[in-house]
Amino acid sequence: MSARELHAILPLLILSGGILFLLLQVSFLRSHKAAAATAVITLIAAIAACFDVARTLSQSAAPIEVTGLLLIDQQALFFCLLFLLAALAIAVLGFSYLQKRCDSARESIPEAFYLLLLLVMLGAMALVFSNHFASVFLSMELMSLALYPMLGFAVTGDLSPRLEQMYSLESGVKYLLLSALSTALGLFGMALIYAACGALDFGGVAAAVANLPRTPSLLLSGLTLLLITLAFKLSLVPFHIWTPDVYQGAPSPVTALIATVGKGAVVALLLRLFTELELFSIPALTGLLAAASVASMLVGNLLALMQKNIKRLLAYSSIAHIGYLLVAFLIGNSAFGNEAVLYYLVAYVITTLGAFGAVGLIADSALARTAGSAGEYVYTTTSPFQRDFYRGLLWRSPWLAGCLAAMLLSLAGIPLTIGFIGKFYIFAAGIQGQLRLLLAAVVIGSAIGLFYYLRLLLTMVLREPQAPLDSIESVRIAVSGRLLLISLTGVLLIFGVFPQILIDWIYTL
């Protein structure tokens, strides 16, 4: 392993070092704030490292292969950067979430959240860099294993409302079981691939794919099983069914994490897999993806239609959004399709982060300590995730509602938001690739989507009919959360109005 290779995986090394340091730090210094600070510093350092590696890459122009397991190129670094930034936002959200719910004097360990967050990031980044099925499996498992406890993290925050803890636990267990099933299938798929072509590195498999026989074969079955695993992680229909339960039960920052980093890393892997292995030329696989995409758009939007719980609604809408993204993905190995996928992913990550962030922060603000001796928190309202809670939000706290409204409009693909540009890209890509059926599904899905996004918006505008004006309390959220939301909204609007900035960045890859 040369120094150049070591330098190329600098972001991964920094993350690993940070994790190790945090382990020891938590062991000897129990402080929520310090742990958060370490995590943030590690993430920022990793971001800086990403830039550094990118600079080296732009000098040499060739991607760097590290030990046959990892391949570092510009596009992977772009994904990493995106996910690291998202992780930074999630760290902020998580801090706000845990601060109220954890009592350090007792047995809860809020510091573990940051540890797990960094582990998820390590897994996600390794997945993005993967160039070998072994590293794919390892990094995907690292990511998943770190996610299970995070999904159930409300239990650690032992001051959380009892019901929330139960839901959180349920979420973690469900994801664990289903994810184990999907991993098993994926592993079986890899075994079949190895059996068929005797290689596990992408280059070796690609050679075998090029000589693929024309009938259904062992290799194709293996690839399909692998595709099922990835489809599960992306919650594509028909493997979507876990999504609402897991998203609803998980703590909001973790929901944001699994929806952005968890899915984005898999999209990055899918992109590399299909590009490196030339899988676009196999009609069976693209056909499967197209079918899943259409089904996701329709089923996701239809399921969200009458949904009253905001987190479930966003979960269903994320199913549909990955469906949209696949439309761009499916136009094949073209620069434009690649660009469209990247742009839509950026839009999706920003918007989803903002939406779940806003929802989580609003819920945090509704927490109040009970008078009882246990000192547990309860929600001041029946449930802060129900749509009814958002009634008249615009009048209670206009800024917060404005940010959430911007997120919703972006999800709906209304102009002047990044979501519109993203959807425009999807359309352009679909038209370029002559994918008529998929485009029809996009149109129908968007139309249905408009209904529930706008209904939520309308709810926020409606004023409580009976409530007197002075009884309306504004929603109070922490400064860090507020700054985060405003900056996300700002980015959303800037890239929505001046998409050229982001397009140029993507082009330089």
Added chain:
Amino acid sequence: MLNRPTQFDPATLVQHLWPLIVYGFAVLALIALMLGLSYFLGQRRRDAATDEPFESGIVSQGSAHVRLSINYYLVAILFIVFDLEAIYLFSWAIAFRQTGLLGFIEAAIFIVILLAGLIYLWRLGALDWGGKQQRNL
């Protein structure tokens, strides 16, 4: 079109698959036969004891759901985790001379990471039997 069978012919497909199809039908028929025969030939009776589990003429007592302390599982998991790491160290020990200094450094990193995990578990009380209750006393 690369992968599409050159001539997609249902006739040849059936020709290839007919033993499988016959087998599938045979399985289904057998199941239907067994269930149907027992349904028609078997006697049906509804007594007070029909639904009770039969245990050698002794009426069963209590529930089979016994709650075991989570600490058993915790310790078991910890054991498995650290036990598994030994496999890697064992394989490294065999190839110690071949791997040389680089292998030594890698193994050292591995051990340090394990050590850090152990310290973490220890400091957080995962190794304390009974955990919370004892410490709080």
Added chain:
Amino acid sequence: MQDFFAPFLAWIPLLPLLGFVLLIALPLFHLREPPEAVSAVVGVGSVCLSALLTLLIMWTLFLNNPSAVLQVSLWQWLKVGALQLGFDFYLDWLGMAMLLVVTGVGFLIHLYSAGYMHGDDGYRRYFAYLNLFVGAMLILVMADNLLLLYLGWEGVGLCSYLLIGFWYRNSANGDAARKAFIVTRIGDTAMLLGLILLFSQFGTLSIRALNTAAASAPANNLTVTLAALLLLGGAVGKSAQLPLQTWLPDAMAGPTPVSALIHAATMVTAGVYLIARMHPLFNASETAMSAVGIVGALTLLLAGFSAMVQSDIKRVLAYSTISQIGYMFLALGVGAWTGAIFHLMTHAFFKALLFLSAGSVILSLHHEQSLFSMGGLRRKLPFTFGCFAIGCASLAALPFTAGFYSKDQILLKAWEYQGGFNGIWFTGILGALITGFYSFRLLFLVFFGNDGPASAQCKDANNGVMTLPLSVLAVLALFGGLLTPPLQRVFTQAPAGHAPLWVEGVAIAAPILGLALAWLLFRHNTSPMESRGKSALEKLWFSGWGFDWLYHRLLVQPLTSLARINRNDILNSIYNGTAFICRQLHNLLSTSQNGLIRWYIASFTCGAIIFLALLVVL
């Protein structure tokens, strides 16, 4: 000199429009209703300034110069392909005559309104609407192209709607307003079609260019005829001529000064103005000309008969307005352009006078409008009586009143129409007789005979601001015949020939005969009709020849029944159906989300099997 005055031209319509904006915006600054005096000053003052400006321009430029023309181009309004329209004004003596009527009579009626509307809740609103009306009417009159004219045309229609329904709390007024608006829209639509046809044929909407083009078109060109007939449709709607006359009697629901200004003096004569303005176009088509004449003649008679039996003072005047505009159309049809515009002017004077006097009567009797409740008011309201009598005389065209000169001119021209005795002329004479009859029936029923039930509570409501306009209008109704506008350069027509003396005699005798008949029947204010009930013919006349009934049966009922059939909006069921299907699909899919992990695993496995099965198929 002309260049000097051109910019002032734009201010004539602008001033009332500014007044409108100011009146509408006043509460924004004060947050409460301004005092009546403020509204009155703004409302009346703006029109007064316009009138003064008009007089000034008339005095300096037009008075001694029959061919004076003033035009000003304000800005480019529209530019779509070949269509280039400017906000351009054009003024010749035809426009000037209209301008004088609109601003002069308009000012007098504004002034009168200041007194009449005193104490009304909507005082400011009233003047705002009235100002808007004057502004729109002035745009209509001064427009240099048909689209700008159409803008004014629609503007006055809107104001008419707003003012008829001014007292909107009474739903009958709202109905009347809607009726007026919808019926006139039918005409407006025809007119718009005419505009489009003209543009597609001639490629321009400029009035003068169109007139030149039409004059040079081959005689009886089908397009020209069609366009002229479509424009006639618009004119018929706006001027309440057959068959779209039904809205005007109901329009009397508005305040009386409104009836005087809009529904007697100015707006309803817009149709006459339009045809006069486009006269080369009409001249180019014999069919259109005879259509105009026949519409006028028929309307004149039908409305006259209806006026004879009405029992509401304002409805009598309304039918008489329809009838008199019928005269104008008749005049247009026989080519008596000057006569038509002259009659328009004198009609504006005496009809405004009649309406305002009627307003005084109504106000004095505490909003009583039934003729049979009145009577003997000559002693209690001597001034009003004097004015009303002058108005009636002028309406009946008794010799030496204003109405006499204009009507005489029309009848002479009608005689010459086909070189002697003809149906049009005869209709005109018959109409004159009827006019004499109903106008003096009105006068006698209101002011002569015994006191009616309402006369007892009579209290003279005239005050300074109301008597001044009445006096001015009375003078104009008497001597307005001397103010012949010099239109000979606008309308090139053959000089009037000489009709036999007996024709003149018949024309003079007819209204006097009507007067005598009325004297015989109604001198004592005992109404034979009232005492013995109505005959079938009278009922028919009373209902305006049953047009309302006919239209209701023919048009309104089929439409409402159609609407009733489609009450649930059949097309909408497509959208509702879509929503229903989506909802059902949602419910169906939602059942799959049952939260059971075994079900989830099963569905996952099924999905995997489906994928693998698809692999075989694909």
